[in-house]
Amino acid sequence: MPIYEFECPSCGLLTTELCKMGENGESLTCLGCGHEGLWKQVSGFASPGVSKGRSAGSCSPGCHGNCAGCH
Numbered sequence: 861m862p863i864y865e866f867e868c869p870s871c872g873l874l875t876t877e878l879c880k881m882g883e884n885g886e887s888l889t890c891l892g893c894g895h896e897g898l899w900k901q902v903s904g905f906a907s908p909g910v911s912k913g914r915s916a917g918s919c920s921p922g923c924h925g926n927c928a929g930c931h
């Protein structure tokens with residue numbers, strides 16, 4: 861089963877869920893605030909500013925993490 865990332869539209873908490881293909885998040889509940897219905901995030905891409913530990917993979921050599929010159 862694929863792993864999807866969901867964002868709470870109420871508090872913004874990101875939740876990673878292992879769920880069946882086609883899950884849209886409407887039946888999921890936010891662990892942070894209890895809001896029902898989460899937004900499905902597009903997975904498979906590193907989100908600039910959000911990813912941790914994977915950011916180096918999207919940076920140019922010599923970027924050193926500030927990303928001013930690479931993206």
Ligand SMILES: [Zn+2]
Pocket residue numbers: 868869870871872873890891892893894895
């Ligand atoms: Zn929430």
